[in-house]
Amino acid sequence: MTEKKELILETALKLFAEHGFDTTPTSQIAKEAGVSEGLIFFLFTNKEGLMDAILAMSEERMARHVKSIVALGEPLAKIHATIELPVKLFSEEREFWKLQFSLKWQKKYRGQSYRPSGYYLELVEVITDAFRQLGYAEPEKEVLLLVMLLDGLSNQLMQQPSEAFIEQTLSFLKSKYQQNKLKS
Amino acid sequence: MTEKKELILETALKLFAEHGFDTTPTSQIAKEAGVSEGLIFFLFTNKEGLMDAILAMSEERMARHVKSIVALGEPLAKIHATIELPVKLFSEEREFWKLQFSLKWQKKYRGQSYRPSGYYLELVEVITDAFRQLGYAEPEKEVLLLVMLLDGLSNQLMQQPSEAFIEQTLSFLKSKYQQNKLKS
DNA sequence: AAACAGTAAGTAAGCACTCACTTATTAATT
DNA sequence: AATTAATAAGTGAGTGCTTACTTACTGTTT
Secondary structure, X not given: XXXXXXXXXXHHHHHHHHHOOOOOOHHHHHHHHOOOHHHHHHHHOOHHHHXXXXXXXXXXXXXXXXXXXXXXXXXXXXXXXXXXXXXXXXXXXXXXXXXXXXXOOOHHHOOOOOOOXXXXXXXXXXXHHHHHHOOOOOHHHHHHHHHHHHXXXXXXXXXXXXXXXHHHHHHHHHHHOOOOOOOO | OOHHHHHHHHHHHHHHHHHOOOOOOHHHHHHHHOOOHHHXXXXXXXXXXXXXXXXXXXXXXXXXXXXXXXXXOOHXXXXXXXXHHHHHHHXXXXXXXXXXXXXXXXXHHOOOOOOOHHHHHHHHHHXXXXXXHOOOOOHHHXXXXXXXXXXHHHHHHHHOOOHHHHHHHHHHHHHHOOOOOOOO
């Protein structure tokens, strides 16, 4: 990957996240990246190719996070780490995940983003198991609930990303998943 | 409101929800509504004006739902009705709410959609009170949790809107909010 | 010199919006 | 009631701008 290729990807990511895919002209990407517009098409064939290249990074990044969660031994630790996942994602690569989430509502990319096939399913399986080990009555449904919760949390993080809010919310959520809580 | 005005609004809503605001040309709206393109601009000044007209309907629709929830006496009934809200919205006016949700991720309309000022705040207040009445230790945080849950549920509904799934999920969620559950 | 990385100046299509105009509706005048 | 005047509703062929993409060219490695 050349220097300019990365520069284009970075700039496009930023602009796509900020203004959306359709409302960001390639000319602007070129201008802000300090390259010629032609280079974008030389390197990525077309605008969609540029988007695909950005999306391809998603899989890899998510993979790392899921791996680190799976590696944890304690089932409760896995669940708490999963709760922290959205916050981790946003704090590390805000623009990137913002783009992912906005894509979920676009027909074209639905299902493709944020839950890229393999790793999402692996995480679901691992967390289901964790709930089972903790003695929850309906582990599958608990996972679904947790997924919904984290979707909602992600929404919230976009709108109110203050440190104080995050910390409060996280600890409250974690308090809901404790050894001594009801498992039904 | 003339007949054609409504026709344009309906068609635009459908197309915006399906393909997005930016990727739906006014020419297509006119064509599918069976009116001239000029009429759109005569009635709504510009494309954004058309969008604003659609959004304005949101406030009114949500108002009705919130009112019916507030009218319920039992605090637990209020909470359960709130849980049912997303399902109700989607079953009644799928296209409409789909559009609302997709807008949340667009900078321009953030905060404006789905939680239109007054009624969202009223609902939050009412539900906070309901939690308080039920003896929950941290009613404000419980509301936030519920909001996040319903955001996530809405996401889920877009991706898997099967009757069976909905019923299962709803009853599971409601089971989490019962008289005999932990309130901390 | 051949291949590669990069540019600048295009091109053609699509878009939101305008405008001069027609048709339907209502109000006023005789 | 009929005619006229005035307004409102509706048309559709432009217009100019923006956009994704192309092409012909240039410098730089190997």
